[in-house]
Amino acid sequence: ETPPPTDTDDVLVFTVATNETDGYKRFLRSVDVNGFRDNLRVLGLGKPWLGGDNVKTSVGGGYKLNLLKKALENYKNDDERIVVFTDSYDVLYLSGLAEIVNKFKSMNARILFSAEGSCWPDKSLASKYPPATRGKRFLNSGGFIGYASDLYAVLTYAPIKDKDDDQLFCTIAYLNEELRERHKIKLDHKSEIFQNLYGAVADVELKFEGGKASLLNTVYNTEPLVLHGNGYSKLSLNSLGNYLANAWSPEEGCIMCWEGTIELDETMPEAYPIILIAIFIERPTPFLNEFFTTIHQQTYPKSRLHLFVHNNVEYHQDAVDSFLKKVGKEYNSSKQVSVSDTMNEVDARNLALDYCLSKDCSGYFSVDSISHLDNKYTLKLLVEQQRGIVAPLLVRPYKMWSNFWGAIMDDGFYARSFDYMEIVKNERRGLWNVPFISSCYLINATLISNDKTRPSYSEGDLDTDMAFAYANRERSIFMYLSNRLDFGHLVNPDSYDVTVTHPDLYQILDNKLDWEKKYIHENYSENFNPNRTPMQPCPDVYWFPIVNERFTKELIDVMEMYGRWSDGSNNDPRLTGGYENVPTRDIHMNQVKYEPQWLYFLKEYVRPLQELVFTGYYHDPPRALMNFVVRYRPDEQPSLKPHHDSSTYTINIALNRARVDYEGGGCRFIRYNCSVTDTKPGWMLMHPGRLTHYHEGLRVTNGTRYVMISFVDP
Ligand SMILES: O=C(O)CCC(=O)C(=O)O
Numbered sequence: 001e002t003p004p005p006t007d008t009d010d011v012l013v014f015t016v017a018t019n020e021t022d023g024y025k026r027f028l029r030s031v032d033v034n035g036f037r038d039n040l041r042v043l044g045l046g047k048p049w050l051g052g053d054n055v056k057t058s059v060g061g062g063y064k065l066n067l068l069k070k071a072l073e074n075y076k077n078d079d080e081r082i083v084v085f086t087d088s089y090d091v092l093y094l095s096g097l098a099e100i101v102n103k104f105k106s107m108n109a110r111i112l113f114s115a116e117g118s119c120w121p122d123k124s125l126a127s128k129y130p131p132a133t134r135g136k137r138f139l140n141s142g143g144f145i146g147y148a149s150d151l152y153a154v155l156t157y158a159p160i161k162d163k164d165d166d167q168l169f170c171t172i173a174y175l176n177e178e179l180r181e182r183h184k185i186k187l188d189h190k191s192e193i194f195q196n197l198y199g200a201v202a203d204v205e206l207k208f209e210g211g212k213a214s215l216l217n218t219v220y221n222t223e224p225l226v227l228h229g230n231g232y233s234k235l236s237l238n239s240l241g242n243y244l245a246n247a248w249s250p251e252e253g254c255i256m257c258w259e260g261t262i263e264l265d266e267t268m269p270e271a272y273p274i275i276l277i278a279i280f281i282e283r284p285t286p287f288l289n290e291f292f293t294t295i296h297q298q299t300y301p302k303s304r305l306h307l308f309v310h311n312n313v314e315y316h317q318d319a320v321d322s323f324l325k326k327v328g329k330e331y332n333s334s335k336q337v338s339v340s341d342t343m344n345e346v347d348a349r350n351l352a353l354d355y356c357l358s359k360d361c362s363g364y365f366s367v368d369s370i371s372h373l374d375n376k377y378t379l380k381l382l383v384e385q386q387r388g389i390v391a392p393l394l395v396r397p398y399k400m401w402s403n404f405w406g407a408i409m410d411d412g413f414y415a416r417s418f419d420y421m422e423i424v425k426n427e428r429r430g431l432w433n434v435p436f437i438s439s440c441y442l443i444n445a446t447l448i449s450n451d452k453t454r455p456s457y458s459e460g461d462l463d464t465d466m467a468f469a470y471a472n473r474e475r476s477i478f479m480y481l482s483n484r485l486d487f488g489h490l491v492n493p494d495s496y497d498v499t500v501t502h503p504d505l506y507q508i509l510d511n512k513l514d515w516e517k518k519y520i521h522e523n524y525s526e527n528f529n530p531n532r533t534p535m536q537p538c539p540d541v542y543w544f545p546i547v548n549e550r551f552t553k554e555l556i557d558v559m560e561m562y563g564r565w566s567d568g569s570n571n572d573p574r575l576t577g578g579y580e581n582v583p584t585r586d587i588h589m590n591q592v593k594y595e596p597q598w599l600y601f602l603k604e605y606v607r608p609l610q611e612l613v614f615t616g617y618y619h620d621p622p623r624a625l626m627n628f629v630v631r632y633r634p635d636e637q638p639s640l641k642p643h644h645d646s647s648t649y650t651i652n653i654a655l656n657r658a659r660v661d662y663e664g665g666g667c668r669f670i671r672y673n674c675s676v677t678d679t680k681p682g683w684m685l686m687h688p689g690r691l692t693h694y695h696e697g698l699r700v701t702n703g704t705r706y707v708m709i710s711f712v713d714p
């Protein structure tokens with residue numbers, strides 16, 4: 001038999017909020033979603049908070065009860081009207097009022113307070129509690145429900161000052177046996193209605209059933225209807241709040257993402273919100289020109305964009321100057337703080353915030369130079385999202401390293417959240433309230449112009465990114481991370497060494513994807529097209545496009561800058577035996593510190609081609625002791641006599657242009673009387689090293705010929 005539907009029209013739902021914080025907005029949303037906005041009375045809105053300085057760590061909150069008392073005066077004799085009270089900033093409703101009221105009625109109480117596991121603020125009162133039942137023993141005043149007349153009586157049984165502690169007041173009332181009996185005051189020990197999270201984070205679990213997310217208390221097997229992130233559990237509430245109250249569901253994905261957004265498509269360019277893009281180059285950063293390209297390619301009217309660049313790296317100064325010189329004028333304005341200004345990072349970030357305000361910006365888009373916004377709609381989409389602070393998810397390719405943390409330890413350092421992996425891998429998409437974001441984010445300018453919410457980059461001795469996130473957490477400003485779409489990726493600057501020639505060329509290990517885009521031949525992947533047969537200019541000599549011209553030029557630069565070419569004699573101190581039977585004028589990869597990178601290149605790009613054409617031979621990783629660039633010149637060493645290589649197979653990559661950079665040259669396979677002379681920069685010959693492929697380097701008659709050679713699997 002189902003009970004008749006509960007009429008909840010008369011139920012009064014109270015909360016207290018002085019500011020419309022992010023937490024308050026989240027609370028309201030949960031009330032809306034559960035359909036009882038008409039029942040809600042918000043107390044204290046827009047008025048100063050009189051209940052003590054820091055509700056998080058110190059006592060206080062009597063003000064709340066005084067506001068409630070006043071609001072209940074008209075109902076003080078109403079012994080049928082049900083009143084619900086909760087905090088707001090750290091509370092979420094998970095159900096409608098009917099469920100809450102029905103549950104309350106089934107508990108045979110006139111007043112029900114939520115319960116928690118610790119006795120606070122006065123531990124000594126613990127022993128005064130009635131004998132423990134199963135469940136949480138102690139009263140929490142962040143949520144309660146009761147009949148108006150009883151509540152009024154209890155709230156007024158003694159005076160309470162605004163700055164007194166509300167929880168202490170309620171606790172003493174509850175511990176007063178006479179009062180407790182008279183008003184049938186009970187505690188919600190098993191979270192049948194109220195779930196306090198502090199000290200109980202491990203008691204609850206998200207459940208995705210029936211196409212929606214709900215909360216389960218696995219200790220008492222209950223489904224709490226009101227969730228309270230009390231004390232230090234606020235971050236857990238943020239995390240659960242990403243799903244609960246119909247924020248996200250397995251079927252519909254992110255529902256909350258669509259709320260409070262704007263559409264810019266129909267907007268005239270001159271009406272787009274003004275944004276300052278603030279670029280920070282604080283340390284040497286690989287692929288900086290490519291970074292600038294992703295910035296410049298953002299589809300947003302340039303007339304509505306201001307640029308600010310802080311460059312703190314001497315090596316990058318030319319790149320910054322030429323970027324600004326080339327495109328700076330397209331923007332509404334641009335400003336640079338360069339190395340010579342010797343401004344520290346904190347000051348630069350503050351200056352940028354001020355610059356934003358001075359331009360009447362609506363949004364401040366902070367972008368560190370490691371953030372590649374491959375999606376050209378990133379800025380537009382973030383603006384459309386309309387959140388106080390929102391970051392695009394950026395991840396190091398193939399890694400779990402990203403620009404956000406899903407959870408945080410008590411010491412403020414990284415902790416992995418239950419959903420971190422799903423989010424990083426984009427298996428779960430949405431808009432996530434997280435405790436730490438960095439590298440790239442959009443801030444609503446209203447947060448900047450208000451001193452109480454202006455971003456801070458200096459907190460004790462924390463790094464700027466830690467300080468930023470810490471300050472936002474302390475002020476309960478939500479930081480959202482979006483992975484609604486793929487936005488881009490992070491480059492890894494850890495091993496970037498600007499003392500070498502062409503530092504990006506060295507980044508194949510740490511930034512493979514960027515390296516590939518910059519240096520691999522545009523037709524490389526076509527080599528694997530099953531409908532194509534690889535080119536074979538001579539028997540069992542295969543020919544593949546593998547690197548682009550940029551690579552070949554930069555590699556020549558690396559070698560010429562190093563400059564210590566071998567003397568072409570048989571005595572070679574670089575070799576273990578000290579003797580080379582068929583010497584070339586060359587420089588070994590290990591001399592220019594490129595050996596590890598080159599071995600990785602062989603493994604990742606050469607080996608798959610070998611497996612394609614020399615079927616059944618498999619050696620992973622390939623070994624190679626001899627990796628070198630050869631230089632032929634008419635007046636130096638113009639040719640190489642016939643020989644076998646000490647390799648299973650050899651690769652021979654042309655680095656410059658036949659008939660343009662040099663005359664003559666090429667490689668002749670004697671057994672087949674077959675020569676490859678029309679070599680192309682970036683194209684690789686691959687041939688067996690011994691027995692069948694006796695070969696020679698043909699005479700260069702003019703200019704200089706460079707080839708890159710590896711003897712693979714000697
Ligand atoms: O000049 C060429 O293309 C061949 C070079 C060669 O065979 C070698 O260095 O072992």
Ligand SMILES: [Fe+2]
Binds near residue numbers: 643650695
């Ligand atoms: Fe050779």
